[in-house]
Amino acid sequence: MEREDKEIEPILTKWLTGTATQEELAFLKAWSARNDQNFKIRETLQKAWEEKTAEPLLVNVDEKINDIWLKGMKHEDARPSFWNSLLRYAAVILLLAGVTFVFFMNYTTNPPKVQLTNEPNIIIRENPAGQKTKLFLPDGSTAYLNSASQIKYEAGFQGSERRLYLEGEAYFEVAKDNNKPFIVSAKGMETLALGTEFNVNAYRETDRVSVSLVAGKVLVQQAGTSDLTVTLLPGKELVVNPVTLEATEKVFNKDHVTGWKDGNLYFQKAAFNEVKLKIERWFGIEVQVIGQVPQDWKVSTVYKGQTLRNILTDLSYSKNFAYEIMDEKVIISFK
Numbered sequence: 001m002e003r004e005d006k007e008i009e010p011i012l013t014k015w016l017t018g019t020a021t022q023e024e025l026a027f028l029k030a031w032s033a034r035n036d037q038n039f040k041i042r043e044t045l046q047k048a049w050e051e052k053t054a055e056p057l058l059v060n061v062d063e064k065i066n067d068i069w070l071k072g073m074k075h076e077d078a079r080p081s082f083w084n085s086l087l088r089y090a091a092v093i094l095l096l097a098g099v100t101f102v103f104f105m106n107y108t109t110n111p112p113k114v115q116l117t118n119e120p121n122i123i124i125r126e127n128p129a130g131q132k133t134k135l136f137l138p139d140g141s142t143a144y145l146n147s148a149s150q151i152k153y154e155a156g157f158q159g160s161e162r163r164l165y166l167e168g169e170a171y172f173e174v175a176k177d178n179n180k181p182f183i184v185s186a187k188g189m190e191t192l193a194l195g196t197e198f199n200v201n202a203y204r205e206t207d208r209v210s211v212s213l214v215a216g217k218v219l220v221q222q223a224g225t226s227d228l229t230v231t232l233l234p235g236k237e238l239v240v241n242p243v244t245l246e247a248t249e250k251v252f253n254k255d256h257v258t259g260w261k262d263g264n265l266y267f268q269k270a271a272f273n274e275v276k277l278k279i280e281r282w283f284g285i286e287v288q289v290i291g292q293v294p295q296d297w298k299v300s301t302v303y304k305g306q307t308l309r310n311i312l313t314d315l316s317y318s319k320n321f322a323y324e325i326m327d328e329k330v331i332i333s334f335k
Contacts, residue, residue: 012045121158126150127168130284132261137162140175141182144261147281148203169201171261174216185223188242192219198232199258205277212237212257255302265303265311272297275315283308284328291334294319 011028014020020028032042127133129148137143138156145151149168157163157180166186174182176195184191186202189209196216202209211220213232220238221229228245230238237252256266265282267275272293280287285308297319303311312323312330322333 012042016045121155122152123155124150124152128284129281134261137164139177139180139182142173144171146170146260147284166200166202168203169199169260171197171199171258173197188223189240190221190223192221193217201257207243208239208241210237210239210257212252212254214254214258259302263305265306267299267301270299275299279308279311279330286329288329288331289334290331291321293334 007027008031011020011024011031014024015028028042032039125133125135125145127145127147127149132147133145135143135145135151137153139162141162143151143164146169149166149170151167151170152165153163160180162177162180162182164184166184170184172182172184172193174193174196178194182193182195184193184200186200187209189202189211191198191200191211193216196218197214198216198218199212199214200209201212211218211232213234213236215234217234218232219229220232220240222242222245228240228247230247230249232238232249235251235254236249237257238247238249240247253268255264256268259266265278267278270278275297276287276289279285299315299319301314303314306314308330309325312325312332315321316323320335322335324331324333
């Protein structure tokens with residue numbers, strides 16, 4: 001099956017661009033007839049391709065792949081295997097064909113803000129509150145950038161290392177390169193990896209940096225010194241105060257830590273301020289509070305693809321408050 005997947009990806013690209021041979025078309029026909037999922041994937045890709053834009057080659061490829069990823073997050077009624085396959089094929093086709101297109105489903109998203117700085121060849125990509133994006137980095141690595149977050153890196157990763165500077169939160173799937181380490185700098189802490197998957201949380205509002213390792217191995221250290229050096233193994237999380245260097249290593253719940261990139265909003269014994277801040281980032285709104293917040297406020301729950309109104313309604317019943325949504329502001333009133 002894995003061999004078949006690798007064979008069908010370039011054939012799908014050639015078919016859509018009109019360069020497939022008769023033998024390749026026959027292979028595609030047999031593949032499509034093998035099961036309903038393959039047929040639907042072919043049909044979906046064809047519809048999307050026919051609605052491609054007239055943009056120049058290689059413009060906004062990252063953004064269009066990101067659009068497809070976001071649509072996969074939104075469609076919970078579809079089978080995961082269908083969406084995973086569709087997203088993979090669509091990404092491969094975009095990269096192989098070097099064109100862009102607008103996905104045909106009724107969903108839109110703003111692309112991440114990309115800017116060139118006064119520093120030569122330095123690129124900044126940032127998300128406002130309420131937006132998440134999937135980015136393809138110059139070395140083939142992938143970064144999922146959370147709301148109200150920013151990464152900065154040198155175009156092409158020139159030099160002896162692949163270094164990024166992070167503010168906020170991001171999940172990285174690192175392409176392996178033993179000769180060129182991948183380094184994420186955040187709040188004076190560095191996470192070094194050769195080929196692995198990990199999450200870094202370093203929002204400026206907090207006094208900590210959290211590095212959560214999903215696969216592979218990473219080295220976490222304080223930039224410029226050897227005062228703190230910790231090697232993490234899969235399933236472990238390091239929480240560090242960059243000022244005091246107080247550090248705690250523990251086992252973490254992958255769904256709770258990385259679920260944000262799949263559209264899931266998790267709360268684990270969360271106080272009101274944590275809930276408020278996450279909702280503001282998640283939806284790009286401001287929360288104003290009237291009245292006294294109960295001291296015993298704790299929330300443990302998960303919201304999968306839920307709207308702001310649905311989340312507030314659920315919380316208002318369990319925590320006994322009223323709310324009003326006004327454009328980009330939410331007013332929460334405690335009795």
